[in-house]
Amino acid sequence: MTALVSDIGGTNTRLGLVEDGQLVPTSLDSFANDDFDSYEAVVETYLERLGQRRLDACCIALAAAPTADAAQLTNRDWTIGRTGMRALTGAPFIGFLNDFEALGYALIAPQRLAAQTVLASATPRPARATRMVLGAGTGFNAAACYWPAFGAAPHVAAAECGHTTLAIEGEEERVLQAALAAGRGRASVERALSGNGLREIYAFVCDRDGQPCEAGTSAEISTAAVAGADEQAVAAAHLFLRLLGRVAGDLALTFLPHGGIYLYGGVCRALAPLIVGTDTFRDAFRAKGRMAPFMADFDAHLLLDDRVALSGCVEWLRIVASSRSGKSGACPA
Amino acid sequence: MTALVSDIGGTNTRLGLVEDGQLVPTSLDSFANDDFDSYEAVVETYLERLGQRRLDACCIALAAAPTADAAQLTNRDWTIGRTGMRALTGAPFIGFLNDFEALGYALIAPQRLAAQTVLASATPRPARATRMVLGAGTGFNAAACYWPAFGAAPHVAAAECGHTTLAIEGEEERVLQAALAAGRGRASVERALSGNGLREIYAFVCDRDGQPCEAGTSAEISTAAVAGADEQAVAAAHLFLRLLGRVAGDLALTFLPHGGIYLYGGVCRALAPLIVGTDTFRDAFRAKGRMAPFMADFDAHLLLDDRVALSGCVEWLRIVASSRSGKSGACPA
Numbered sequence: 293m294t295a296l297v298s299d300i301g302g303t304n305t306r307l308g309l310v311e312d313g314q315l316v317p318t319s320l321d322s323f324a325n326d327d328f329d330s331y332e333a334v335v336e337t338y339l340e341r342l343g344q345r346r347l348d349a350c351c352i353a354l355a356a357a358p359t360a361d362a363a364q365l366t367n368r369d370w371t372i373g374r375t376g377m378r379a380l381t382g383a384p385f386i387g388f389l390n391d392f393e394a395l396g397y398a399l400i401a402p403q404r405l406a407a408q409t410v411l412a413s414a415t416p417r418p419a420r421a422t423r424m425v426l427g428a429g430t431g432f433n434a435a436a437c438y439w440p441a442f443g444a445a446p447h448v449a450a451a452e453c454g455h456t457t458l459a460i461e462g463e464e465e466r467v468l469q470a471a472l473a474a475g476r477g478r479a480s481v482e483r484a485l486s487g488n489g490l491r492e493i494y495a496f497v498c499d500r501d502g503q504p505c506e507a508g509t510s511a512e513i514s515t516a517a518v519a520g521a522d523e524q525a526v527a528a529a530h531l532f533l534r535l536l537g538r539v540a541g542d543l544a545l546t547f548l549p550h551g552g553i554y555l556y557g558g559v560c561r562a563l564a565p566l567i568v569g570t571d572t573f574r575d576a577f578r579a580k581g582r583m584a585p586f587m588a589d590f591d592a593h594l595l596l597d598d599r600v601a602l603s604g605c606v607e608w609l610r611i612v613a614s615s616r617s618g619k620s621g622a623c624p625a
Numbered sequence: 626m627t628a629l630v631s632d633i634g635g636t637n638t639r640l641g642l643v644e645d646g647q648l649v650p651t652s653l654d655s656f657a658n659d660d661f662d663s664y665e666a667v668v669e670t671y672l673e674r675l676g677q678r679r680l681d682a683c684c685i686a687l688a689a690a691p692t693a694d695a696a697q698l699t700n701r702d703w704t705i706g707r708t709g710m711r712a713l714t715g716a717p718f719i720g721f722l723n724d725f726e727a728l729g730y731a732l733i734a735p736q737r738l739a740a741q742t743v744l745a746s747a748t749p750r751p752a753r754a755t756r757m758v759l760g761a762g763t764g765f766n767a768a769a770c771y772w773p774a775f776g777a778a779p780h781v782a783a784a785e786c787g788h789t790t791l792a793i794e795g796e797e798e799r800v801l802q803a804a805l806a807a808g809r810g811r812a813s814v815e816r817a818l819s820g821n822g823l824r825e826i827y828a829f830v831c832d833r834d835g836q837p838c839e840a841g842t843s844a845e846i847s848t849a850a851v852a853g854a855d856e857q858a859v860a861a862a863h864l865f866l867r868l869l870g871r872v873a874g875d876l877a878l879t880f881l882p883h884g885g886i887y888l889y890g891g892v893c894r895a896l897a898p899l900i901v902g903t904d905t906f907r908d909a910f911r912a913k914g915r916m917a918p919f920m921a922d923f924d925a926h927l928l929l930d931d932r933v934a935l936s937g938c939v940e941w942l943r944i945v946a947s948s949r950s951g952k953s954g955a956c957p958a
Contacts, residue, residue, distance in 0.1 A: 422782075440776060442945075442948050443778050449782070449880070451878070451880065453878065456878050458792070459789070460799075462799075478914045480913075542790050545785045546785075579811065581813065615775050
């Protein structure tokens with residue numbers, strides 16, 4: 293079976309081909325969304341580059357809640373219809389997945405994902421234990437991959453964690469909360485833990501310190517923070533990581549991911565040296581009062597590339613094929 | 626099949642018999658834990674009251690994380706061993722469930738639960754949609770009942786939501802946070818949203834208003850608040866409900882329970898007239914900025930009695946029996 297898998301991000305769309313249940317490495321490609329008027333135009337360009345193929349299925353991961361016939365992107369004026377995709381690709385099966393659901397499905401086979409350890413646990417991971425992914429990029433969200441007690445296929449639970457209330461502690465963070473909430477009524481997790489959030493936290497720190505903002509984009513702030521070149525960028529990055537650690541710890545207490553926690557997204561990748569090389573994230577993750585020993589039993593890893601959602605699409609297609617063929621849907625660990 | 630189901634709470638233990646998959650109403654009983662040295666002593670007394678029966682199975686819901694052989698209560702020096710329970714009851718099958726997992730299983734058949742509507746949604750509940758229970762009593766916790774996309778049996782996800790960070794907004798709540806965190810390092814959700822939490826919130830309000838505390842226990846505070854008899858009790862109850870609404874809304878954004886939200890626990894039941902009869906809880910639940918329209922699509926109900934965990938044990942036993950007999954485990958809506 294040959295399938296097209298696709299992950300429509302905020303800025304870029306990533307695509308790949310799947311042959312015999314595996315992503316074909318040489319088929320991976322990425323396109324800037326702004327260069328195209330529609331998703332179909334991206335796919336057309338991609339398929340021309342590859343040379344036309346007969347496709348059996350398509351799976352598209354995107355930040356949207358699909359209806360039966362189509363999916364509308366929440367952050368771009370693209371609507372993707374099943375009928376149009378069937379006509380364009382020749383594939384009879386067109387599947388849509390929420391982008392974080394796709395990340396959740398990738399956690400079925402974490403050994404296939406490039407990752408760096410952030411938190412190590414003393415105890416081995418139990419078999420069939422819940423895993424969790426959380427990501428800070430254009431937005432923020434999380435998803436859990438559960439192994440149900442009854443039944444063989446994993447269950448991936450989507451969520452809208454980015455819209456929950458940012459949990460602040462202490463007076464300085466209360467002032468930050470007020471700054472983030474200004475004109476919006478409240479400060480959600482996503483308001484702080486995203487690319488735009490890092491920029492707002494940096495602006496807050498510069499204002500607090502009476503310094504001009506030297507860095508502009510979140511990428512510039514991350515680079516300056518990692519290089520140690522800008523005192524406010526360093527402070528902003530550590531404040532960001534303290535909030536990220538606290539939120540990750542709260543999500544761990546919610547989903548109980550004893551099988552592993554995976555950090556995803558452009559901002560996490562950009563801050564990787566500080567996540568791994570300093571104690572800020574780790575200390576904030578574990579700062580749960582008398583539950584601190586409980587927190588020590590979780591391990592966390594940073595996902596290093598941006599093809600994770602494509603891997604998730606591959607896993608999902610495999611489960612769909614198994615369930616359609618009447619097999620149990622049992623999955624390798 | 627005759628089974629014994631049991632729910633060991635912080636103060637009381639509730640028991641009942643199950644015949645042909647249904648709780649026998651006349652068999653329901655409740656015992657004060659302080660009157661007994663062990664759980665087995667409770668069961669012995671109960672079985673004597675009923676007249677000895679042949680039991681095929683036992684299911685015990687409790688606030689604990691069971692091991693393979695036994696379960697140790699977290700808040701009382703009772704250890705319940707499988708071997709001892711088999712000898713005591715003659716039942717070959719002894720099952721343990723986390724107390725909130727049991728509540729989650731009860732949500733498989735919510736039509737069997739006595740409940741009062743708190744939030745009505747304009748749209749009908751989708752079939753096979755996630756449901757969620759959250760409870761404020763001795764402690765605080767939540768659980769979700771998912772319908773996996775692949776597989777017939779529902780998946781109940783346990784959590785430790787009570788230990789997450791209490792989400793505060795604004796300066797007054799920041800001062801409350803400091804009071805709740807005093808000597809503890811942090812303020813968890815449970816620190817505020819529990820019986821003890823209501824007492825601490827009341828003490829905070831009395832201190833803020835320069836008034837002596839008239840009410841003592843959380844039951845007295847609830848009664849005074851509902852009666853409108855004590856200005857500080859009323860204020861404390863509304864502050865409690867504002868926090869409860871916010872936390873419930875954040876949990877809804879996390880678990881996406883489009884199948885319904887269920888409030889449980891002694892403190893929720895005691896404050897029922899204010900949850901239903903004022904806007905405090907509802908307004909706080911929906912106050913999610915631009916996600917407010919999304920929040921309007923959830924409905925919420927207050928569970929009115931304390932036998933919900935027993936109902937959950939019944940559902941769990943039914944699923945266990947189905948999976949052992951090789952059936953699909955398909956469940957009625």
